[in-house]
Amino acid sequence: MVGIVIVSHSYKIAEGIKDLTDQVANGHKGIVAAGGMEDKSIGTDAVRISEAIKQADEGDGVVILADLGSGIMSAETAIELLDGEGIDVRLADAPVVEGAITAAVTAACGSNIDQVIAAAEQTRTVKKIN
Amino acid sequence: MVGIVIVSHSYKIAEGIKDLTDQVANGHKGIVAAGGMEDKSIGTDAVRISEAIKQADEGDGVVILADLGSGIMSAETAIELLDGEGIDVRLADAPVVEGAITAAVTAACGSNIDQVIAAAEQTRTVKKIN
Numbered sequence: 001m002v003g004i005v006i007v008s009h010s011y012k013i014a015e016g017i018k019d020l021t022d023q024v025a026n027g028h029k030g031i032v033a034a035g036g037m038e039d040k041s042i043g044t045d046a047v048r049i050s051e052a053i054k055q056a057d058e059g060d061g062v063v064i065l066a067d068l069g070s071g072i073m074s075a076e077t078a079i080e081l082l083d084g085e086g087i088d089v090r091l092a093d094a095p096v097v098e099g100a101i102t103a104a105v106t107a108a109c110g111s112n113i114d115q116v117i118a119a120a121e122q123t124r125t126v127k128k129i130n
Numbered sequence: 131m132v133g134i135v136i137v138s139h140s141y142k143i144a145e146g147i148k149d150l151t152d153q154v155a156n157g158h159k160g161i162v163a164a165g166g167m168e169d170k171s172i173g174t175d176a177v178r179i180s181e182a183i184k185q186a187d188e189g190d191g192v193v194i195l196a197d198l199g200s201g202i203m204s205a206e207t208a209i210e211l212l213d214g215e216g217i218d219v220r221l222a223d224a225p226v227v228e229g230a231i232t233a234a235v236t237a238a239c240g241s242n243i244d245q246v247i248a249a250a251e252q253t254r255t256v257k258k259i260n
Contacts, residue, residue: 010149013227016142016165023172035146042153067227072258093259095225097143097197124254128202129223 002107002116003030003056005089006100007049007066007075011036017065017100024101025108032056044071049078053089061088061113063103065120067096088113092120099123132237132246133160133186136230137196137205139174141166147195147230154231155238162186174201179208183219191218191243193233195250197226218243222250229253 004021008014014035021031034052037043049064056062064075072091079089090113092099099120106119134151138144144165151161164182167173179194186192194205202221209219220243222229229250236249 008146008227010146012142012146012149014146016138016140016144016146019140019142019172042149066258068231069258091259093257095228095254097138097226101198124225127223128196128199129221 001028001030001058001110002060002113003058003062004100004103004107005049005052005056005062005064006033007044007064007071008035008096009042009044009067009071011040017097020101021104025104028104028108030056030058031104044074046074046077046081049075050081053078053082053087057087063113063116063120064089064091065094065096065100065103090117092117094120094123131158131160131188131240132190132243133188133192134230134233134237135179135182135186135192135194136163137174137179137194137201138165138226139172139197139201141170143197147227150231151234155234158234158238160186160188161234174204176204176207176211179205180211183208183212183217187217193243193246193250194219194221195224195226195230195233220247222247224250224253
């Protein structure tokens with residue numbers, strides 16, 4: 001299955017998203033939260049993210065969902081840190097909660113990395129209110 | 131200031147969003163998290179949401195951000211529970227983390243409820259990756 005890494009400036013947000021994905025994609029062991037700093041304070045940490053990517057990888061690639069711009073930058077640094085590891089790791093340009101939940105469900109169904117990214121990014125356009 | 135209520139199925143997500151809004155909209159006292167059930171388990175609770183709306187209201191209206199469809203339904207029930215209280219409370223159709231942060235900043239700048247909703251909903255189209 002395609003791995004999922006959840007990047008947030010908040011430790012609580014990333015852990016909370018992981019709790020929700022555990023409910024909707026129960027059989028998927030490659031979903032990893034990388035929120036906040038080492039001491040759980042607000043921020044993002046490229047080393048923590050790179051470790052999460054390695055943990056999430058099952059050989060089918062890893063999709064990263066991040067909350068804000070500087071989370072994206074930390075994720076890009078994390079990807080650089082893994083240069084040469086041979087992991088197909090990519091960022092989805094999607095809302096972090098909605099994108100991660102959809103990515104988790106899509107990955108758990110056995111979709112490939114392109115399909116997981118497309119599903120996550122499609123959540124931008126899904127209306128919540130009818 | 132326009133109040134903000136954060137609705138998530140996860141207690142941790144709602145509290146984490148509140149932590150982030152405390153950083154970017156520090157002077158705003160009307161931002162209230164209403165995540166999870168009374169015992170912090172996964173779910174949404176219309177009564178908890180209605181109490182959060184009352185707490186968030188400073189007389190300028192309240193905008194609700196919710197994570198998923200059933201959170202929207204609970205928020206709609208919460209609004210019905212407040213019928214007759216005279217609070218101008220409305221749902222924003224926006225990603226919960228990104229929308230709440232933008233709504234908080236916009237409200238803290240003294241914008242009105244229409245402007246806060248528009249700013250939150252506009253986050254759907256903001257690209258995270260260049």
